[in-house]
Amino acid sequence: MITKHSHACVYVTDQDRARAFYTDKLGMEVRDDVRMGTFRWLSVAPKTQPDACIVLMLVGAGPMLSEEQAGQLRALLEAGVLGAGVLETDDCRRDYDELKAKGVQFAREPKEMPYGIEALMRDDSGNFYSLTQRR
Amino acid sequence: MPSSRATLRRLIRARDVLHASVQRGATLDELARASGLSRGFLARSFSRTFGVPPHQYLVQLRLEHAKRALARGLSVTEACLEVGFESLGSFSASFHRRVGVSPRSWQRQARGLVQSLGVPALYIPACFLARYVGHV
Numbered sequence A: 001m002i003t004k005h006s007h008a009c010v011y012v013t014d015q016d017r018a019r020a021f022y023t024d025k026l027g028m029e030v031r032d033d034v035r036m037g038t039f040r041w042l043s044v045a046p047k048t049q050p051d052a053c054i055v056l057m058l059v060g061a062g063p064m065l066s067e068e069q070a071g072q073l074r075a076l077l078e079a080g081v082l083g084a085g086v087l088e089t090d091d092c093r094r095d096y097d098e099l100k101a102k103g104v105q106f107a108r109e110p111k112e113m114p115y116g117i118e119a120l121m122r123d124d125s126g127n128f129y130s131l132t133q134r135r
Numbered sequence B: 001m002p003s004s005r006a007t008l009r010r011l012i013r014a015r016d017v018l019h020a021s022v023q024r025g026a027t028l029d030e031l032a033r034a035s036g037l038s039r040g041f042l043a044r045s046f047s048r049t050f051g052v053p054p055h056q057y058l059v060q061l062r063l064e065h066a067k068r069a070l071a072r073g074l075s076v077t078e079a080c081l082e083v084g085f086e087s088l089g090s091f092s093a094s095f096h097r098r099v100g101v102s103p104r105s106w107q108r109q110a111r112g113l114v115q116s117l118g119v120p121a122l123y124i125p126a127c128f129l130a131r132y133v134g135h136v
Helices: A015-025 A067-079 A092-101 B005-020 B028-035 B039-050 B054-072 B076-083 B088-099 B103-117 B126-133
Strands: A007-012 A029-036 A039-045 A053-058 A083-088 A105-113 A116-122 A128-134
Touching: A007 A015, A007 A067, A007 A083, A015 A029, A015 A039, A015 A053, A039 B126, A053 B126, A092 A105, A092 A116, A092 A128, B005 B028, B005 B039, B005 B054, B028 B039, B028 B054, B039 B054, B054 B076, B054 B088, B054 B103, B076 B088, B076 B103, B088 B103
Parallel strands: A007 A053, A083 A128
Antiparallel strands: A029 A039, A039 A053, A105 A116, A116 A128
16 A cells, blocks of 8 residues: 655756755755765755655756657747646645745736635746645 | 645744754744744644654654764764764664664664765665666
């Protein structure tokens, strides 16, 4: 029985910038930040969620991704067509105001939906997230 | 009932005190003072938010630190003392109960990984590592 989803992978175009975005702007904390040669294992998570993290993987060629594929992935990111998931909040409108004031880009402002209040935001690489206050 | 934003901030403060006092181990009284919450409310809310009560959270934290110390090459006794366990017996028992193997067995496995792959962190899932080193 699978009991939990613990690691989600989000491709980013610059890990230093992504680390700053997810911590300084979104208020998450760094869980791992270690390097092995050119590979950097960088993960972040909301401070109140100890058992799950977002792995911020750099888009780059390697054993599993050719230069061409990495280029295609980078192009998709830059086009802003990759969705990264849902970030839950206890107050979507307040977070929207606070994050917008910090320069976070939103594709849609908070909107009443049957399942809660939801806004659509982008990270610094172009990944978009639902910022959702469930009900 | 989910905690309010203000309560979550206080709980995070208490958790941060635990992170800052791994070796010494902050008491529930200290955590209550640091967070401005009553002991009972803190204990209940902490469990609800972080999955375990403060003391268990501290034990988990100590074991994670102990793993890092063991992977660095410290002896079991040195790792035990570094992370604040009162005795080698309680350290080994806690470690075995939660990790499933003794500290020394775990150290042998971890050092093998570090030496063969140069993996500096304790847990990099193979699905991620494979993107860097190929098959692992």
